[in-house]
Amino acid sequence: MAQGAAKKVLILGGDGYLGWPTAMHLAKLGYKVAAVDNYFRRWACHQLNVEPLVDVPNMQIRAELYESITDQTIHIAVGDITNYEFLRKVFEGRIFGEQWGEGPPDAVVHYAEQPSAPYSMIDQEKAAFTLTNNLVGTANLVHAVKEYEPACHIVKLGTMGVYGTPNIDIEEGYLDVEHKGRKHTFLFPKCPGSLYHLTKAQDADLLYFYVRIWDIRVTDLNQGPVYGIETEEALHEERLLTIFNYDDVFGTVFNRFLAQAAAGFPLTVYGKGEQIRGYINIKDTLACVELSVRNPADRGQYRVFNQFVETFTVNELAEKVVQAGKNLDIDVEIKSIPNPRREAEEHYYNPTHTGLLELGLEPHYLTEEVATGMLSFVMNYKGKIQQGCILPKISWT
Amino acid sequence: MAQGAAKKVLILGGDGYLGWPTAMHLAKLGYKVAAVDNYFRRWACHQLNVEPLVDVPNMQIRAELYESITDQTIHIAVGDITNYEFLRKVFEGRIFGEQWGEGPPDAVVHYAEQPSAPYSMIDQEKAAFTLTNNLVGTANLVHAVKEYEPACHIVKLGTMGVYGTPNIDIEEGYLDVEHKGRKHTFLFPKCPGSLYHLTKAQDADLLYFYVRIWDIRVTDLNQGPVYGIETEEALHEERLLTIFNYDDVFGTVFNRFLAQAAAGFPLTVYGKGEQIRGYINIKDTLACVELSVRNPADRGQYRVFNQFVETFTVNELAEKVVQAGKNLDIDVEIKSIPNPRREAEEHYYNPTHTGLLELGLEPHYLTEEVATGMLSFVMNYKGKIQQGCILPKISWT
Numbered sequence: 001m002a003q004g005a006a007k008k009v010l011i012l013g014g015d016g017y018l019g020w021p022t023a024m025h026l027a028k029l030g031y032k033v034a035a036v037d038n039y040f041r042r043w044a045c046h047q048l049n050v051e052p053l054v055d056v057p058n059m060q061i062r063a064e065l066y067e068s069i070t071d072q073t074i075h076i077a078v079g080d081i082t083n084y085e086f087l088r089k090v091f092e093g094r095i096f097g098e099q100w101g102e103g104p105p106d107a108v109v110h111y112a113e114q115p116s117a118p119y120s121m122i123d124q125e126k127a128a129f130t131l132t133n134n135l136v137g138t139a140n141l142v143h144a145v146k147e148y149e150p151a152c153h154i155v156k157l158g159t160m161g162v163y164g165t166p167n168i169d170i171e172e173g174y175l176d177v178e179h180k181g182r183k184h185t186f187l188f189p190k191c192p193g194s195l196y197h198l199t200k201a202q203d204a205d206l207l208y209f210y211v212r213i214w215d216i217r218v219t220d221l222n223q224g225p226v227y228g229i230e231t232e233e234a235l236h237e238e239r240l241l242t243i244f245n246y247d248d249v250f251g252t253v254f255n256r257f258l259a260q261a262a263a264g265f266p267l268t269v270y271g272k273g274e275q276i277r278g279y280i281n282i283k284d285t286l287a288c289v290e291l292s293v294r295n296p297a298d299r300g301q302y303r304v305f306n307q308f309v310e311t312f313t314v315n316e317l318a319e320k321v322v323q324a325g326k327n328l329d330i331d332v333e334i335k336s337i338p339n340p341r342r343e344a345e346e347h348y349y350n351p352t353h354t355g356l357l358e359l360g361l362e363p364h365y366l367t368e369e370v371a372t373g374m375l376s377f378v379m380n381y382k383g384k385i386q387q388g389c390i391l392p393k394i395s396w397t
Numbered sequence: 398m399a400q401g402a403a404k405k406v407l408i409l410g411g412d413g414y415l416g417w418p419t420a421m422h423l424a425k426l427g428y429k430v431a432a433v434d435n436y437f438r439r440w441a442c443h444q445l446n447v448e449p450l451v452d453v454p455n456m457q458i459r460a461e462l463y464e465s466i467t468d469q470t471i472h473i474a475v476g477d478i479t480n481y482e483f484l485r486k487v488f489e490g491r492i493f494g495e496q497w498g499e500g501p502p503d504a505v506v507h508y509a510e511q512p513s514a515p516y517s518m519i520d521q522e523k524a525a526f527t528l529t530n531n532l533v534g535t536a537n538l539v540h541a542v543k544e545y546e547p548a549c550h551i552v553k554l555g556t557m558g559v560y561g562t563p564n565i566d567i568e569e570g571y572l573d574v575e576h577k578g579r580k581h582t583f584l585f586p587k588c589p590g591s592l593y594h595l596t597k598a599q600d601a602d603l604l605y606f607y608v609r610i611w612d613i614r615v616t617d618l619n620q621g622p623v624y625g626i627e628t629e630e631a632l633h634e635e636r637l638l639t640i641f642n643y644d645d646v647f648g649t650v651f652n653r654f655l656a657q658a659a660a661g662f663p664l665t666v667y668g669k670g671e672q673i674r675g676y677i678n679i680k681d682t683l684a685c686v687e688l689s690v691r692n693p694a695d696r697g698q699y700r701v702f703n704q705f706v707e708t709f710t711v712n713e714l715a716e717k718v719v720q721a722g723k724n725l726d727i728d729v730e731i732k733s734i735p736n737p738r739r740e741a742e743e744h745y746y747n748p749t750h751t752g753l754l755e756l757g758l759e760p761h762y763l764t765e766e767v768a769t770g771m772l773s774f775v776m777n778y779k780g781k782i783q784q785g786c787i788l789p790k791i792s793w794t
Binding site: 136169177179190191 | 479481520521522524525528529532533536537540544563564565566572574575576577579580581583584586587588589592595598599602603606609610611739745793794
């Protein structure tokens, strides 16, 4: 990793499901890594009583542990990027100490958004929090980049959910439109299905705006639902694992099904279960982020990748967990429940996703073996699964 | 006004350039009117030292004065709609006293957004304020409507600036796209030119989202730059006039030109001056808002009108002021200055605007007589024009 050795990467949301594994992954590859988090996710999990499957120490303790095992440093700061004075200290660098050094990062991986659709739909307070956290945080990041290093590459985690389920192919970022004999290229129009997803469409528009006005460089990774828990850098050390939620607020659908199967509950399919989404293994998330950091967008470029590997219906995902159960002699049932969301349950879905493959992504697929391995892993924590987290409690309406 | 007599209309941003004249106009037509404002605009004018042309008393005093002359009541509350508890009190109605009565309004005219593009581009603090004020305010409004009266009609002032200047015709709200042999109708894609305009695209997306999820009813009025100061209900009473800004922060371009001409300064045309926009007389703004209130959107409908009457280039506007000057024996020069904004200075522009005409709008046009009358009016305040407000001080980059 020639260029990686010198490259300083700042990870915002470094304590989260994707943030922490990304921090370890980039550190292992030779990047200088700093991770920042405000511990919102941990707080919200306590607040809603939806604790993760595995107890993992806080980010400071995990960084110390990781360094003691690998001799790789992950620099840590705890704070909130909606506080611009805190973010300025982060960009000035002194907050991380001498080894990180003064001066701004070369790239920022921005995971520091409130990441849950159901959370954003609970009430007015959580809606206002989601808007403020996600949009002011992103606007502050853009202002810090302009103030300290306009060449700094922002890699923002977006979501495939911003597109909704239009009746045409979803292109990778842009759409060429011919209308009444004239042509124009638009950012692909969005139609998100939750307030959280809306804020990700809004932060995309915000970044695209500042790219046009200030010639900054941005990669937006519109990611499908992620599944998985173990990544190579966790080193079979439980305390280095990522935060794994299996509840209806912070858990993604496949992870939720695994926990339901392990706990002996039916898999709760929302409505008809014919909702199609594009899925990705957490290991591929790390690879996609690293590929983006290694191959930055140009100045004045707002680059979009649709970050997923395979599409499945929810029913297909459930069947995979049933089969994994069979392989482990676990009887898994599927149960359709009224859909707490308001979404199309049958729809066209054909999103393009070639950009990251062209950069060199070697995808992991959700094979029977992979699903069985994951269920087997989750079975180790069977006794820890909170029964109150099994059924959805948050309705869209 | 049969239905108007019983109809309760809440005006958010009721102290502003459009809010106050709208309050008087709807009161005169027989609506029950309540106006809410947090006095942000007055505060920001002090902060930036860009005072309006005419000193007008605060909203409470103007409402008392208006009632003493007309016997029409405009109910007043001073507070901030980003504070949800305050907004709940407004929807509960008791805050306005007995005559307004308890219970929510039938319609809300939402002007309570930070309305200045240059203000939003000053620095990080003002960017964060604009995002929070405009988006949390709008989200709170939606939550209050859901909580108290889901049938309440939200009439939100948008801006034509959300569209930018695409190379195709701008339709009224929606765009039918044919792509690879399939079809889909999208909300017309936005490409705004300032952070302020971005927040208006974002609040449009936010309202469209909640229309889909909660079946509320919304009319979005994408308005072009407004010109003018006098409206019928100001009754030739100076203290009932609207707040008229002529500076580069809160003044719209034609109003700015009038003040520059009156003060003996050259009209400052930004760049080439071939930027085309759709303009509207403030009298027509009031008519459009009333037409929208009188003919509400359906439940589950997000209705968009492009609210302007005529398109002009900036150079054409400047020529109108030169001609008005000639009619009043005032010598008016035009001076191109470097464009403080980042925008296309030559572009295609052909927006549709038939919806409000179909509802019955009888437009006022920017004739030589109208322009001359306005310049003559502004000349009365010639001695009050602050010279420091004449040249733009805020750059986009």
